[in-house]
Amino acid sequence: MLLPFLQVAMNIAKFITENMEPILVEWEAFATTFGAVADKMSGRELRDHAKQILQFVAQNIQTAETKEQTHAKSQGMAKTSVNEESASSIHGRLRYASGFTLLQLIAEYRALRASVLKLWEVACGEVSADSAKDVMRFNEAIDQSLAEAAVAYAEKVNHTRDIFLAMLGHDLRSPLAVVAMAGAHLSKVGAFDEKVHRIGERVGRSAATMDGMVNDLLALARTQLGDGIPIERTPCDLCEMASVALGDAQAVHPHAIFELRTEGELTGAFDRPRLQQLLTNLANNAAQYGTPGRPIVVDVAGNSDRIVFKVSNEGPAISSASLKTMFDSLVQLPEQEGNTRPRSSLGLGLFIAKQIAVAHGGDISVQSDAMHGTVFKVGIPR
Missing domain, CATH: 3.30.565.10 (Histidine kinase-like ATPase, C-terminal domain)
Incomplete structure (x- = not known):
């Protein structure tokens, strides 16, 4: 349960740490409003990495910052660990895998921000002079976590799209070859009357256009998937x-x-x-x-x-x-x-x-x- 009414202001980071469960209950309750995609998920799946994200937020608020670091964070250029994937990034990838839209992912963070601030306000009897700074640091940390989750989500979207393009281009090759052969046969000089000959030429031109598109799709997929266009001299x-x-x-x-x-x-x-x-x-x-x-x-x-x-x-x-x-x-x-x-x-x-x-x-x-x-x-x- 939420801590009882306090007569002194509580630091927002400490509040998050000591009231983790009530905040997670609200997170889970909000996630259940996403209809069919949420109906298939357990409470644990709906919570996903919410606890780790909140722990990151609390720790981030309490970590001392220079003016340069604060400015970098406000510009979305905060340094992140290169050795370990953050809970926010994992959350973004898992939400994509679960069928959440990007707008639903963003809505989760919006609701989390509102829930924490609302519960904190209820728990605090008076607001200290440092409260404004606490709220600013809290919002910065939430924004950083959201940015990491959104980037990871977008990367999964792009990767899936590129694999789809590669598969599409590959699977089009065989039927396209049949179309090209039909066009060549129909346009063969003397084989059919002039009307059929013209149809064959149009089929051949269309097959050539499609072949160029397929080649470009496959080349695009290779570049986007990180392999680059292979060169063999x-x-x-x-x-x-x-x-x-x-x-x-x-x-x-x-x-x-x-x-x-x-x-x-x-x-x-x-x-x-x-x-x-x-x-x-x-x-x-x-x-x-x-x-x-x-x-x-x-x-x-x-x-x-x-x-x-x-x-x-x-x-x-x-x-x-x-x-x-x-x-x-x-x-x-x-x-x-x-x-x-x-x-x-x-x-x-x-x-x-x-x-x-x-x-x-x-x-x-x-x-x-x-x-x-x-x-x-x-x-x-x-």
């Missing part, structure tokens, strides 16, 4: 690779005009499939946003220590604000900065292109203005 001819890459882009954009220009020594040890994906993505992007009917120029040049790819297209200049985010994942240009033709990507192409360039030890950049159009440049060391 083998001897290859980049001139031949570039021709195949533009063929892939042409399948998706049959009306686009691609011009390939090569110069210098273009044989060496590279990851051909990855560079083909990189160049195809850049070519698809140029066809997506370039001026219809104007050529897209692809330059591949090699010297003694470096390979340089350039993909240039005419079209509206890209704003400086958009240039800063072009290589982020799931980013597409606003319609006013490109044409309004149907989008055929997930907004991953440029992100994946950058990851492939970086995995090769290279870099990628972009320049855009009304006079010269948009030029992507990729440098890959030998």
Whole structure:
């Protein structure tokens, strides 16, 4: 039970320590209001790491702080132990596993804050001059615990999403291969009438578009899961690779005009499939946003220590604000900065292109203005 009415003010940290059970009862009671997700959980599961979180809060309040440490905590930059996962982080992960939403997790902390302050006020007959400082330290500690729980929760959400993307991309491969084979068969010259032939070509273009999306999804999942994009260098001819890459882009954009220009020594040890994906993505992007009917120029040049790819297209200049985010994942240009033709990507192409360039030890950049159009440049060391 709650301590009886006191005639002197009690330090909030001491109050939490001595009244742990009443506070936990209120925590558990609030958690039961979350409907179906809470109905399946025992009292112990509903309480989860609440006791350890409260112990952390009480200890944090009583720990001496410098002004610098107080300021860092107010900015959400408080130092945490690197040797041991906090009870707050574990709580965030377990709440995700139990089906709680992020809003419900935050609501738990909001209710905990209100419960402690309400019970403390009832127990204290008078408020000391230090009470305001106690409340401030208490709120800081609760906020720190909530931040750790929310970060752990978000990490689990992201990890689950990335595994889902990887599984989705992998599972789409087999049916996609069947669609591509059907398109190739239907579009075979002389095999069927002209109407069926055109349908086969459309099926083939759609399969090529989907194949690019699947490749980008798998590459995104690898980067997000922490593995990065694997690179395996083998001897290859980049001139031949570039021709195949533009063929892939042409399948998706049959009306686009691609011009390939090569110069210098273009044989060496590279990851051909990855560079083909990189160049195809850049070519698809140029066809997506370039001026219809104007050529897209692809330059591949090699010297003694470096390979340089350039993909240039005419079209509206890209704003400086958009240039800063072009290589982020799931980013597409606003319609006013490109044409309004149907989008055929997930907004991953440029992100994946950058990851492939970086995995090769290279870099990628972009320049855009009304006079010269948009030029992507990729440098890959030998």
